Each structure stands twice: as structure tokens, then as C-alpha cells.
Amino acid sequence: MLDDFIHQPRVAYFSMEIALRNEIPTYSGGLGVLAGDTVRSAADLELPLVAVTLVSRAGYFRQEIDAQGRQVEQPATWEPRDWAQPLDAKIAISIEGRAVWIGAWLYVLEGYLGGRQPVLLLDTDLDENHADDREITHYLYGGDEIYRLKQEIVLGIGGVRMLQALGFEVRQYHMNEGHSALLALELLHRYERTPAFVHPGELPYDIPRVREQCNFTTHTPVEAGHDRFSYALVQRVLDNAVDLATLRRLAGEDSLNMTRLALNLSEYVNGVAKRHAEISNTMFPGYRVHAVTNGVHPLIWTSEPFRRLYDQHLPSWCHEPEQLVRADCCIPDAAFREAHAQAKQALIERVRARTGVSLQPRAPILGFARRMTAYKRADLLFSDLERLKAISRQRPFQVVLAGKAHPHDDGGKRLIEQLHAQARALEGIVPVAYLPGYDMDIAQALVAGVDIWLNTPLRPFEASGTSGMKAAFNGVPSLSVLDGWWIEGCIEGVTGWAIGNAAGAEDGDALALYNKLEQVVLPLYYDGQDDPAGWVKVMKGAISKSASYFNSHRMMRRYATEAYIR
Missing domain, CATH: 3.40.50.2000 (Glycogen Phosphorylase B;)
Known part of the structure; x- marks a missing residue:
């Protein structure tokens, strides 16, 4: 099945979380849902993408609410074998002096017109690994700062190596938020220059070549929200494998700021709304942050009654959602009211079944x-x-x-x-x-x-x-x-x-x-x-x-x- 996807160059889309489907809890909220919609639209439009994320075997968590209204977290484990295909390739990275082996699962996301996109789910739960290392890819946003750094090493560095091992030809890398910024470090090492061609004061890496291949989407409009790791921690976890002088120049003097690293090593940077891009340009002077306002997947987020309505009156809406601009003149008012009434009744029944609260259809x-x-x-x-x-x-x-x-x-x-x-x-x-x-x-x-x-x-x-x-x-x-x-x-x-x-x-x-x-x-x-x-x-x-x-x-x-x- 993998052979279907390695015959042409692809954009490698890296995201810590991706909402693939409701039964696969590899997402916590908006970032992951956006990533899922991104891959779904790529499938519909047949844009050659390969997505890279963590398998998150233990998921995020399943929420219960007790009688006092307190949140109770329950495990949300899932079995990758039920939904994905194990791949033969394994790669290794060094973490805290140990070789950590990484495998991968292939999930194929299918678009509504038959387009297909590969999603690689990186997994460290392998027999070759130390017990602690087997859990690195278990918990989405779980654990402490060390655990998070290990996850970002697996995602960024491990993801690039896995793509190479599987035979993917990558034309561009797209970092969805800074969690995967360490992929750019892996590319730096790939394009390390020989000392004879390095002038005094220059970094020994072909930075322009790395920048040409990298794109970065930032989602956080406040400085405090960006991932940071102390250099002492980074040096210890990465076994001094990273040139500290290079890191300080690219990721900040005081600590490794994943956003700064991504900004410095990406040719194209964007915020996720016009206002957000303006704020980001103010936060990070000297960088050009474009604006590509987010969007949602047309088919996934349209209820069945409205799908039928659009199919009847605007048949091409799902592939060309811009056709919906004609909805105000092409669809009868009564049909709108009926479609919404059906969706509302379905919600009312769900609320009654889950909470015991009875809602009225007229209010x-x-x-x-x-x-x-x-x-x-x-x-x-x-x-x-x-x-x-x-x-x-x-x-x-x-x-x-x-x-x-x-x-x-x-x-x-x-x-x-x-x-x-x-x-x-x-x-x-x-x-x-x-x-x-x-x-x-x-x-x-x-x-x-x-x-x-x-x-x-x-x-x-x-x-x-x-x-x-x-x-x-x-x-x-x-x-x-x-x-x-x-x-x-x-x-x-x-x-x-x-x-x-x-x-x-x-x-x-x-x-x-x-x-x-x-x-x-x-x-x-x-x-x-x-x-x-x-x-x-x-x-x-x-x-x-x-x-x-x-x-x-x-x-x-x-x-x-x-x-x-x-």
C-alpha cells in the first residue's frame, strides 16, 4: 500500500496531533481538528501530501462529569492495528544516551471523491526500547517538560528520518505549530558544509537550502504560549548532539524557543487569520508573517440535512464550496427551515439522552x-x-x-x-x-x-x-x-x-x-x-x-x- 504514495514528490505535513476520525483519539482540540481538515482537503483536491504525527496510543483522555460537575479523566486508549497498517521500517535516534527505536503505522485518509493521503503515526512502543522510552508516544500532551521534549524530538527528528527510510521524496516540509521545529535541525545536519567552505563567523550549515524546504504555521498569538526548553535540558536529552552555538543563534540566547527556531529556518511563515498575522509580525519583528486564515472541511462539518439540501440545489458545493455564495438566492427559505429543524431535533434528542435535560424545539x-x-x-x-x-x-x-x-x-x-x-x-x-x-x-x-x-x-x-x-x-x-x-x-x-x-x-x-x-x-x-x-x-x-x-x-x-x- 505504501508504494501507492512514494512515486511522486510530496509535502510533508508535521503536526503533534491530527484528528483522523472520532474513533482515533490522536487529537485534543482545535489544532488537531484543523490538521485533520487540512489532510482531508488535500485528499479531496489531490494535493500530494504525507502527514506525520505521533500514534498517541493512550490518546488524550475520555471525559466524564461527576454529580458535582467535576471533570473526571478516563483513559482513551486505542489499538493502531484496528485502523492502520504497520510498516517495516524502523529508525533510531539518541535520547539520554540510549538508542530509541521508532516504528510507524500507515493510516490512509480517503477523500469523498476517492483521493487518498498517507498519514504516518510514529510509535516508540517497540520491544527494542527501554520501558520508559516505549511510552514516549503514548500520551498526547502528557507528562512533564522532559517528556514533551522527547516527544518533539521523536516527531521532528524521527519524522524526517522515517520519511527517508520509507522512500518518500519530500519537496517541502510544513510545520503545523512549533512542536515539530526540530525537523529543521535534522535538515541542517543533512546539509552540513565541509569546514573548508565555511568562512569565519559563519555557521557550518547550508541554512538557505533548509529554509527553501520549510514552511511554518504559527497558531499562538502570545509569547508565553510558545514551547521553550532550557539548553541544559536539551543538551542532556540530546546527548550534546546539537551544536549549542548554532542553537543559540537560531532559537534564542536564553532557551530553545521552538517558534524562533521555526521562524529562522522557514522561508514561508504564516499566521492563521489576518489579525493573528498582524500580532505575530509585532511579536517577531524582522520576520514576514503572511496571513492564511483557517478553514474547515466542507463535507465533514455539514450535517446530513444540509448536505442533502446543497446536493439538490448546488451540486458542486463540496468540491467547490465557493458555490455556496449562491445559497441565499438558490435555496427556498422553507427548505432551510426544515433542514435546520431536523438538525436541531437530533441535538435535542442527544442532549436528553446524555444529560436528562429536555430542550424545546421552538426556543x-x-x-x-x-x-x-x-x-x-x-x-x-x-x-x-x-x-x-x-x-x-x-x-x-x-x-x-x-x-x-x-x-x-x-x-x-x-x-x-x-x-x-x-x-x-x-x-x-x-x-x-x-x-x-x-x-x-x-x-x-x-x-x-x-x-x-x-x-x-x-x-x-x-x-x-x-x-x-x-x-x-x-x-x-x-x-x-x-x-x-x-x-x-x-x-x-x-x-x-x-x-x-x-x-x-x-x-x-x-x-x-x-x-x-x-x-x-x-x-x-x-x-x-x-x-x-x-x-x-x-x-x-x-x-x-x-x-x-x-x-x-x-x-x-x-x-x-x-x-x-x-
């Missing part, structure tokens, strides 16, 4: 689902419970929440517990359901079945965000803080609504949210029950203006023309 549902951490501000909606109750008494609404907190994020865990307490305080007035075990399957149901997609990050921490894009494919408008992609996507009253403005004060966001909900969004929804044209117009705007552009097919075409072909 609007607000949806909020993402990683539970402080800057996402899942609690902003619940800042003033009395105001929330007063709004709901006038025009009833319902709320569905979902999301995991990282096992080491105590603040995120407390947030989940707090949300459950607030839900109990609103009982009888505002129905609130929290769906446990957030995964791709739940996300698909949520983005299709709610009426309004809520997003309330603390500016400017949302580099892009993609959940609102997924909602747009299902005719669900966003009510969101102006950050990330929504700065580009928001057309007030057409694709959804803004909470405050792009430079708004943090302490005014809750008031702005309540005012917009009470005075604009809910009145339009309830007016739409008697005269549905107004609400359906916004649903159509979300599709024709947002989904037609914020999709991963457009994103991959941008990468192909701007980064890969040069």
Missing part, C-alpha cells in the same frame, strides 16, 4: 463548545445570573455547553465545575445542558443543531478559531467577540453579530453580550416565528458569506500556490 439554543480554559471565557454568559434570568423571562432561550479542560489545567477544571453550579442556579428559568466527553461527534451535532453559536475569547488570544466556521456550514450565525477569524467573517446582522468591538474593554464584554442578545438577536429570532424571512436571511448570510470562504479547500489552495509551489 432558541445558544451553543458554546471548545477547550475549557480561562481565556475562552465560557463563563462570560453567566456573569450576571439575574440579568440572564430577566432576559429569558421576556424571550426564553436555552444553552448547550461542551468542552474538556487539560488534566493539568486546574483553572479549567474549576470552570467546568462552576458552569454546572451556574446551570443549577438557573434551573427552571434557563435550561442549561453540559454534554460530557466532547469529541468530533458531539461537535458535529452541536454546530448543526444550535440556533446561535457563542464565542467569547479574551482578546487577542484567539488566533483564529474554527467552531463558528463549522456552524456557518449549517446556517448557524455567530454571536462572537471580535477576535481571530470573526474580525474577517462578521458582517453585522448578515452573518451574525459582534460582541463589543475589536478594541473593546474586557470588563464591558458581558454587558455588550447581554444587550446584543436582549435587544437584537432574540427579538429577531422570535419575530421570525411569525415572519421567518428575517432570521432565515441571517442563516443564509452565514452560509453564503462565511461558509463559502472560510473552508479548508480555499485554505489548501492558498498554501499550494503561495507556500508549496516556489
Whole structure:
């Protein structure tokens, strides 16, 4: 099967996590889901890619919620043999003085038109390895700093060696976030120059040649969010195999900053939204950071009722999602309402089965689902419970929440517990359901079945965000803080609504949210029950203006023309 993929040069796409399918827990959230959509669109468009990631046998974790609303983490192990093919090649790298052997599994991701993309899942759980080393590729984002560094060595250095061992001809390397930046070090060693051709003060590597082959996508708009490792740790774990003087010049004087390393060794660098690129150019002066705004996969994130609707009226939508720009004039309003009603009923039934909360089909549902951490501000909606109750008494609404907190994020865990307490305080007035075990399957149901997609990050921490894009494919408008992609996507009253403005004060966001909900969004929804044209117009705007552009097919075409072909 591998022979099907090594006959032509490919772009090697490296990502610590990739969401391949719901049954394979090799992802934790947005970064992995984006990576999965990237590979899916590459398959649909038949762009020659090979993805490289870790097998993450123990997954991220399976979330349960106890009676007090506390997150309980359960193992999420999976068996690679059930979904992937073992490959014969093995390569070795040196970690802490030991030879660590790395094997690989081949997962073939198939596009809806028959395109196929290889995904290599790197695995250190081999008989040849020390017991500790066998666990390096077990836990996604698990362990301490040493464990994380070992994982990034396996991904970056091991990934490059594995591609070579398997016979892949790589024309470009694409680093999805800085976790894989050590691949550039491996390329430096591959293109090490002979001392006779090195001038005094020059590094003994062909850096321009490495830069020509590397692309880097950064996803983190704050300096503190980038991976850093002390040089003492790096020298110890990599057995002094790395020239420290070179590392300091390329990755920072004080510590190995993976983002700095990727910036210095990549010819093409991009942020994941226009605003994020602007912030990155400010954070990293002297580098040119382009903007390629993220997108989501059209087929995966469109619910079955809307797939049928688009197939009937815009048959080429799935391969050319830009055709959705015509949705506002080509699809009857009644068909929109019926498709959404089916998706909403499916969500209502799921919520009742999983939580026991009964939601009403006539009342609007607000949806909020993402990683539970402080800057996402899942609690902003619940800042003033009395105001929330007063709004709901006038025009009833319902709320569905979902999301995991990282096992080491105590603040995120407390947030989940707090949300459950607030839900109990609103009982009888505002129905609130929290769906446990957030995964791709739940996300698909949520983005299709709610009426309004809520997003309330603390500016400017949302580099892009993609959940609102997924909602747009299902005719669900966003009510969101102006950050990330929504700065580009928001057309007030057409694709959804803004909470405050792009430079708004943090302490005014809750008031702005309540005012917009009470005075604009809910009145339009309830007016739409008697005269549905107004609400359906916004649903159509979300599709024709947002989904037609914020999709991963457009994103991959941008990468192909701007980064890969040069």
C-alpha cells in the first residue's frame, strides 16, 4: 500500500496531533481538528501530501462529569492495528544516551471523491526500547517538560528520518505549530558544509537550502504560549548532539524557543487569520508573517440535512464550496427551515439522552463548545445570573455547553465545575445542558443543531478559531467577540453579530453580550416565528458569506500556490 504514495514528490505535513476520525483519539482540540481538515482537503483536491504525527496510543483522555460537575479523566486508549497498517521500517535516534527505536503505522485518509493521503503515526512502543522510552508516544500532551521534549524530538527528528527510510521524496516540509521545529535541525545536519567552505563567523550549515524546504504555521498569538526548553535540558536529552552555538543563534540566547527556531529556518511563515498575522509580525519583528486564515472541511462539518439540501440545489458545493455564495438566492427559505429543524431535533434528542435535560424545539439554543480554559471565557454568559434570568423571562432561550479542560489545567477544571453550579442556579428559568466527553461527534451535532453559536475569547488570544466556521456550514450565525477569524467573517446582522468591538474593554464584554442578545438577536429570532424571512436571511448570510470562504479547500489552495509551489 505504501508504494501507492512514494512515486511522486510530496509535502510533508508535521503536526503533534491530527484528528483522523472520532474513533482515533490522536487529537485534543482545535489544532488537531484543523490538521485533520487540512489532510482531508488535500485528499479531496489531490494535493500530494504525507502527514506525520505521533500514534498517541493512550490518546488524550475520555471525559466524564461527576454529580458535582467535576471533570473526571478516563483513559482513551486505542489499538493502531484496528485502523492502520504497520510498516517495516524502523529508525533510531539518541535520547539520554540510549538508542530509541521508532516504528510507524500507515493510516490512509480517503477523500469523498476517492483521493487518498498517507498519514504516518510514529510509535516508540517497540520491544527494542527501554520501558520508559516505549511510552514516549503514548500520551498526547502528557507528562512533564522532559517528556514533551522527547516527544518533539521523536516527531521532528524521527519524522524526517522515517520519511527517508520509507522512500518518500519530500519537496517541502510544513510545520503545523512549533512542536515539530526540530525537523529543521535534522535538515541542517543533512546539509552540513565541509569546514573548508565555511568562512569565519559563519555557521557550518547550508541554512538557505533548509529554509527553501520549510514552511511554518504559527497558531499562538502570545509569547508565553510558545514551547521553550532550557539548553541544559536539551543538551542532556540530546546527548550534546546539537551544536549549542548554532542553537543559540537560531532559537534564542536564553532557551530553545521552538517558534524562533521555526521562524529562522522557514522561508514561508504564516499566521492563521489576518489579525493573528498582524500580532505575530509585532511579536517577531524582522520576520514576514503572511496571513492564511483557517478553514474547515466542507463535507465533514455539514450535517446530513444540509448536505442533502446543497446536493439538490448546488451540486458542486463540496468540491467547490465557493458555490455556496449562491445559497441565499438558490435555496427556498422553507427548505432551510426544515433542514435546520431536523438538525436541531437530533441535538435535542442527544442532549436528553446524555444529560436528562429536555430542550424545546421552538426556543432558541445558544451553543458554546471548545477547550475549557480561562481565556475562552465560557463563563462570560453567566456573569450576571439575574440579568440572564430577566432576559429569558421576556424571550426564553436555552444553552448547550461542551468542552474538556487539560488534566493539568486546574483553572479549567474549576470552570467546568462552576458552569454546572451556574446551570443549577438557573434551573427552571434557563435550561442549561453540559454534554460530557466532547469529541468530533458531539461537535458535529452541536454546530448543526444550535440556533446561535457563542464565542467569547479574551482578546487577542484567539488566533483564529474554527467552531463558528463549522456552524456557518449549517446556517448557524455567530454571536462572537471580535477576535481571530470573526474580525474577517462578521458582517453585522448578515452573518451574525459582534460582541463589543475589536478594541473593546474586557470588563464591558458581558454587558455588550447581554444587550446584543436582549435587544437584537432574540427579538429577531422570535419575530421570525411569525415572519421567518428575517432570521432565515441571517442563516443564509452565514452560509453564503462565511461558509463559502472560510473552508479548508480555499485554505489548501492558498498554501499550494503561495507556500508549496516556489
